Amino acid sequence: SQKIEQNSEALNIQEGKTATLTCNYTNYSPAYLQWYRQDPGRGPVFLLLIRENEKEKRKERLKVTFDTTLKQSLFHITASQPADSATYLCALSRSGTYKYIFGTGTRLKVLA
Amino acid sequence: GAGVSQSPRYKVAKRGQDVALRCDPISGHVSLFWYQQALGQGPEFLTYFQNEAQLDKSGLPSDRFFAERPEGSVSTLKIQRTQQEDSAVYLCASSLGGDVGNTIYFGEGSWLTVV
Numbered sequence: 001s002q003k004i005e006q007n008s009e010a011l012n013i014q015e016g017k018t019a020t021l022t023c024n025y026t027n028y029s030p031a032y033l034q035w036y037r038q039d040p041g042r043g044p045v046f047l048l049l050i051r052e053n054e055k056e057k058r059k060e061r062l063k064v065t066f067d068t069t070l071k072q073s074l075f076h077i078t079a080s081q082p083a084d085s086a087t088y089l090c091a092l093s094r095s096g097t098y099k100y101i102f103g104t105g106t107r108l109k110v111l112a
Numbered sequence: 113g114a115g116v117s118q119s120p121r122y123k124v125a126k127r128g129q130d131v132a133l134r135c136d137p138i139s140g141h142v143s144l145f146w147y148q149q150a151l152g153q154g155p156e157f158l159t160y161f162q163n164e165a166q167l168d169k170s171g172l173p174s175d176r177f178f179a180e181r182p183e184g185s186v187s188t189l190k191i192q193r194t195q196q197e198d199s200a201v202y203l204c205a206s207s208l209g210g211d212v213g214n215t216i217y218f219g220e221g222s223w224l225t226v227v
Contacts, residue, residue, distance in 0.1 A: 004154075009152045011166045014139075031212070032212055032213055034216075036218075041220075042216045042220055042221075043116075043203055043219050043220045043221050044155065044203070045218070046215050046216060046217065046218075049213065049215070051159065051213070056144075058138070060124070089154050091154075091162035094212075096212075097212055098143060098145075098160055098162075098168070098210065098211070098212050099160060099189050099212075100157070100216065101153035101157065102147075102152050102155045102156070104152070104153050105153075105154050106118070
């Protein structure tokens with residue numbers, strides 16, 4: 001069955017460093033991949049969408065890569081700040097559908 | 113408001129009670145989703161509406177779960193005879209178009225605790 005894996009352990013990094021989060025998937029051929037931020041007690045907030053024919057997407061301090069050969073997406077936050085501390089979710093969808101399948105999320109803590 | 117609005121935010125139900133969770137999507141959004149999120153897990157798909165049509169209900173866990181969107185705007189998720197395993201956050205989301213490439217906007221969720 002299809003599976004999406006994100007680092008289950010929390011990631012702690014020092015302020016100012018680059019945070020890199022991983023999303024791996026198996027038994028799936030996504031056409032779209034999204035990254036979301038979720039704060040405790042809140043709903044997920046959309047950050048970036050990348051398509052299967054795009055290798056990389058950037059938005060301000062965020063960068064997403066999508067490697068369909070490795071079946072992996074990397075999510076980078078450069079010059080990280082304590083305010084970036086949250087859980088980050090990846091979500092995948094196939095072309096021609098509307099359903100996104102979510103990973104379990106990775107909790108990021110940026111230490112001041 | 114400009115975002116997806118859900119009510120109630122918190123609901124405590126006794127086992128066996130029926131509950132109804134409401135979602136007001138962003139005005140004009142065609143697509144509406146319901147997801148269920150257990151503690152420490154990612155959201156799991158329940159059902160999808162395009163306007164008033166329920167195109168996919170494959171994620172609904174049992175026939176105790178029912179969703180509707182009769183006029184293509186507000187949606188209600190109903191859970192009958194609640195069980196403890198139904199305790200979770202129920203997230204509603206909407207997007208402008210019917211294509212998967214659209215940005216999805218989530219509400220803050222309805223937190224259901226069944227005691």
